[in-house]
Amino acid sequence: MNRNFILSIILSVFFLNVTAVKAQTTQKEKQPLIVVLKDLSETYNISFSFVDDTVNDKQVTAPNKDFSLEEVLDFLRQETQLDFELLDNRFVVIKVKKKKRNDFRIQSLKEVFVTNYLTTGITKLNDGSITIKPKTFGILPGLIEPDVLQTIQALPGVLSTDETVSNINVRGGTHDQNLLLWDGIKMYQSGHFFGLISAFNPHTTKRINVYKNGTSAKYGDGISSIIDMRLPDVIDNEFDAGLGFNLINVDGYIKVPLSRNTELQLSTRRSITDVINTSTYDQYFKRIFQDSDFEKSKSNNNSISQNESFYFYDIAAKFLYDISKKDKVRFHFLNVNNSLNYDEQLTKNDRDEAFNSNLSQENLAFGVTYTRDWNEKFSTSAQAYVSNYNLDATNYDVINDQRLIQQNEVYDITAKLDINYDINTLFKINSGYQFTEVGISNLEDVNNPNFRSFVKEVIRSHAVYGETGFLSNDAKTKLTLGGRLNYIEKFDMFFAEPRLSFSQRFSNYFRFEVLGEFKSQTTSQIIDLQNDFLGIEKRRWVLANNNKELLFKENQTIHPIPVLKSKQFSAGLHFNKNKLLISAETYIKKVDGITTRSQGFQNQFQFVNSVGSYEIKGIDMLLNKQFNDVVSSWISYSYSNNNYTFSDLNEGKKIPNNADTTHALTFAGTYTHNDIKFAAGLNWHSGIPNTKPAIDDNTEDNTITYAPPNSSRLDDYLRIDCSATYAFNLSDTSTATLGASIWNLLNKNNNINTYYTLDENKKVNAVENRSLGITPNVSLRVQF
Structure with a gap:
């Protein structure tokens, strides 16, 4: 500085x-x-x-x-x-x-800027963030349950180009640039069904805070966004439980007070896909496995795939213990798992041979948090956690008699101390310290020919942060100014990250907002080969090595992976009167240190290793009108210009970003009357960039000659969804909710990705990945 x-x-x-x-x-x-x-x-x-x-x-x-x-x-x-x-x-x-032993100091809440943002349960705050409360969540088109990562895609500037929750693009960033926190614990796996369903049970989540810019200095990583999920943290001595099912999974949760000062929260969810085949499952299965080794083996004339088994589950637990009126301890546990098994049978020399291929993806997390309120103005919170991610695949190629084992494992050990001091009702200070040790290993083991590679990297980092917040007495002015200083032991490097959030209300109905931040990140996901991990979960986590060029060590090639660094600034103007919200926010963001392997190229850059950056400029606009708490309608539009720059590729000229959607439009509405809720909406965005083979391509050299990178685009994307729920009483103490939804009502056959291959006859073939077709779903929930 x-x-x-x-x-x-x-x-x-x-x-x-x-x-x-x-x-x-x-x-x-x-x-x-x-x-x-x-x-x-x-x-x-x-x-x-x-x-x-x-x-x-x-x-x-x-x-x-x-x-x-x-x-x-x-x-x-x-x-x-x-x-x-x-x-x-x-x-x-x-x-x-009622007097409770857990009555701690009184904390003032953040000022709400817009309530019922889009629908009930979604609120916009005056620090630029969005808060989602699943308990009071209304309804959105295509959703009958408040899926955490599907819900945030309704926000302007948030999009998934391939419809999955494991590839959410926030203002042009890749999914690994989003920081996902579950009760303060960093998560490295976000989806079930390999990305079609959020891995986090919404029925036990109290609130989700989403930040696209201007985040608090206490947050590290997440150069594109912060998605902070929080479970209930106060003992209310009330029993709560629920059961539910839909055409994909069943789930249940319970919140039970064990004593006046202890409480246990438990939840679990498991797929029914290995027990019952439904139309919803068929569509999900077709979408995820359409371009995988599993699907290719089924179509191979020389082998037969059979006995496939796929399922997922998650288990979450939280134990709350109030030691005294000032001291409380919380224990957190989460296990998220996806598993696929299938056999391939080959007849060889008049003898049948069977091989089992499998893929397992799991995130296991455990943490403990201790909070003390020293007095009404001063409090501290300390948390320690371990988050372990493991992606493990065994793939048999029965035709070539080859077995490939691949593993990607992450160990994240973190300790945090957070300090809050309220000088008065207007002026507050927040500061703290965070230590993180992340170890990531990658294994490749092939039996024919014999080859084994095992790479493990470890990074230890320290961070101190501090910020001051001011809220005027009339709540018209809010200013948060802070900074974070990161130190990475391995590279002996410091990263200074200033943060800014300013909001000013004027003329009663207008609010002007300015947000800015610097951020850095040492973890990212890359794709080595498109058929890695059976071609289903292609991305693997890696750590920054701060190398400037290729290195060769012990028969291994070490590619340069810099520390990611981002700078972002945005300014917005909002008008809110008589339940009419008109909002416009313009922004510019630049991210340095990306690699071609982290961007998923499938053209002439697929096997090139280069370091570069991307810069996106855009504007997000929203018009949201509510009518008498019955009807809410909105139209949102986003325009962006998102380009790569790689100094040693394309002569250093700009290249359209793989996730660039120049135009994105959403038009939707909800209707709520007594116990009935209905929603319908349209999602449209321009096609993502694509690289076609050159017109004069000669494939005699067994390679494809491409046109200029990302010089074409896929067809525009269009999807219409609808959903409805009906709530009714079962007894004096229990209620039920029946829901139904249809995703892609018009059964639009959207092309979400196209790449090109050469067949045995040296002919270029286009491989197209298609979106979900018309996908119905129904659900029934009972709450006690």
């Missing part, structure tokens, strides 16, 4: 301190709660029911006039420590909260 930058930080902190002191003297005067309730009754056309003794001694400041009813009630809960329960959108019952 130069001296001018450091000086600007010091001046900013000084300004915030002075502003905070001044603001304290201008705080609104408190009024009797009974007076405030009378005004609110007239403003929001509601009635309050309470016992006089409950409110008589309470003094509060009047809530902001721009607050929604939900925000007003949240504000009053914080101010009075009373329970405000809304009944039938018309009556509010005020009760004294």
Whole structure:
């Protein structure tokens, strides 16, 4: 950092301190709660029911006039420590909260900017982030359950070019550039069914925070986005349980208080795909395995694939223990698994021979968190965890009598300390330290010819961070300024990462927003060969080695993999009045240190190893209108220009990014009436770049000569989805929800990828990967 930058930080902190002191003297005067309730009754056309003794001694400041009813009630809960329960959108019952041993200090919530963003349960905050609460989630087109990673794809600027949750592109980035946190633990596997279903059970997740830019300094990695999933963390001494099934899996969860100060949360989910074949399973299976070794072996005339078995499951557990009113301990456990087995039978010399190929993908995580509230202003939290990812494949080529074993394993051991200090209601400080040790190994073992390669790399990193946050008394101005300093032992390198989040409301209905960040990342995913791991899960995790050029060591070729570094800046203007939201946000992002192997090229660069960068400029726009809490409709549009630059490829000229979707449009709406919910929507985006063979290609040299890289595009993508749910009571203590959905209602045969191969006759063949066809699904959930 130069001296001018450091000086600007010091001046900013000084300004915030002075502003905070001044603001304290201008705080609104408190009024009797009974007076405030009378005004609110007239403003929001509601009635309050309470016992006089409950409110008589309470003094509060009047809530902001721009607050929604939900925000007003949240504000009053914080101010009075009373329970405000809304009944039938018309009556509010005020009760004294039950005293619990887990009553810690009162934490002020982040200011809500937009409630019911797109649908209920999705909220936009004034720090630029989006919060999703599955418990109050409404409905989205094509979804009958709040799938975490499918839901975020409804947000502007978030897209999956191949329809999977294991390839989410946030503002042009690859999926490995997204940081996925489950209760603070980094996850290296995101999907079931090899990417078609989120690996994280939404019914036990309390909230998901999504950051595309301007993230807090406490977050490392994730140069494209942060997806922070959190389970319930407060013991409420209430029993909760549920069971559900759809045409892919069954699941169940339970939250049970073991004592006044302990609670256990358990959930599990398992596919039914190895027991029952459904139309939904058939479509999923066709989509995922269409270009895999499994499917190719079935079509080979010399071998027969049989006895295939595919299933997935996940198990999650959290144990909560409140040691005292100020101390609490949490234990976290998660196991996510996908497994595929199939036999290949070959008749050789009048004798049948059978070989078993299999693929297993698993993420196992365990962690412990200790939190202490020293007083009402000062608290600390310490967490330690282990996250272990393992991708293991055994592939038999019965025609060539070859067996290939491949393994990719990640061990992530992390310890974090987070410190929060609230100087006053306006000014806050957050700081901390993080130590991470990541070891990644890759194994290749071939029996014909004999070859074995095992590579393991380890990186230890240290990070310190700090940030200061200011929120004006009228909640119109919010500023968070911070920085993170990373140190990597192996390379003796420091990375300074400033962070900025600024939001200003003006003219009551407008908000101006500025976000910026520097980030770095030492882990990434690459593709060595397109048929690795049976051609199903082609990507493998690797660590940065900071090499500048190819190295040869012990008969191994070590390719350069730099530390990824990104810079991003965005500015947005939002208008919100009478449940009408008009939003526009423009951004620019540059990422350095990418490699051709991490981008999935299938053209002339497929076997080239080069280091470069990509730069994306774009704008995300949204028009969202809600009508009387019954209908919500929106149209979103994103424009982007995303290009690679590799100094030693294409003469150093720009190349369209493999994930570049110049235009993306979504038009959708939801209808909610009593217990019925319905949603329908259209998704369209321009085709991704593609490289065709050159017109004058001569294949006599057994190679394909290509046209300029990514000079063509696939056809545009179009999909229409719909879904509906109906909730009803089974008894006084249990409810049920019946749902149905149709993905790709028009059965559009979208081409999501095309590449080219040479056959035995030296003829060029186009191989096309197709999207999901029309895919129905139904579900039934029972909650106790």
